[in-house]
Amino acid sequence: MGVEFAFTISAVAAVCEFIVKTRTGTGPCEVEAVGRCAECGYAFCASHSSAQFTDLCAKCVADRAAASQRSRADAERAIDEAPARIAAAAAILARSSIAPERRSYKWEEKRLLRTATVEHALEPAWPVGTFTWAQPETQRQGPRSDLRTGVTRSGKIVPMDVAIDGESPLIVSPTGLDSRGTILQVAAAIEDLARRT
Ligand SMILES: [Zn+2]
Ligand SMILES: [Zn+2]
Known part of the structure; x- marks a missing residue:
């Protein structure tokens, strides 16, 4: 377990690759990364990480939730x-x-x-x-x-x-x-x- 964890950390990019609003327009977040998303592949910082999963970013978790909400609604309809x-x-x-x-x-x-x-x-x-x-x-x-x-x-x-x-x-x-x-x-x-x- 400990070894795996160390490997994950060493494999992530140094900074968060999320595109955010900056003073000059938009650009990478560039806050120190804490992980890399298994779904979209972007490195993410603590504030762009998901609360529930260590290997998924906040956006992908939100996208998943929206998709399952949609498919539930479709099934009901x-x-x-x-x-x-x-x-x-x-x-x-x-x-x-x-x-x-x-x-x-x-x-x-x-x-x-x-x-x-x-x-x-x-x-x-x-x-x-x-x-x-x-x-x-x-x-x-x-x-x-x-x-x-x-x-x-x-x-x-x-x-x-x-x-x-x-x-x-x-x-x-x-x-x-x-x-x-x-x-x-x-x-x-x-x-x-x-x-x-
Ligand atoms: Zn992601
Ligand atoms: Zn970030």
Whole structure:
């Protein structure tokens, strides 16, 4: 460790290479350097160093933070826009010759002397793949189910083989897909299907 440290110090330029405002315009900072930035390669002084990293300058750390802020905002926006994309693709499919798959829920009903299988039709949907659904009462930690998933005409994301909340009778009532980002995969899958029309 000690040896490495000594080597780093000896490798840095004597003065800070940051361009700053000077009395005559702009020029190098020229304060004694304390390190060299692993990203931009400039030698930096104490005031142009980053507080968190010994091998990065203040500007590169600020640039990184801004970039990750931007990509987080982009990801949020993409998730917000996904339902509209799904609805648009479902509308295209609804006008196409690609028929949605029938969905139904069967259950055993006790009659007087026998049990009868009752079938309840659910809104048809176009299958888009298998996704993990979480159940509401269990919040995040509880059981999850990998369910064949589809999109209805109205753009609703539903499991293909079980009923969900709002579709009677209730068998599984997922709050929704396991992670918010999953909706992007659903959007991509339904758009892919819509492109084949
Ligand atoms: Zn830098
Ligand atoms: Zn400086």
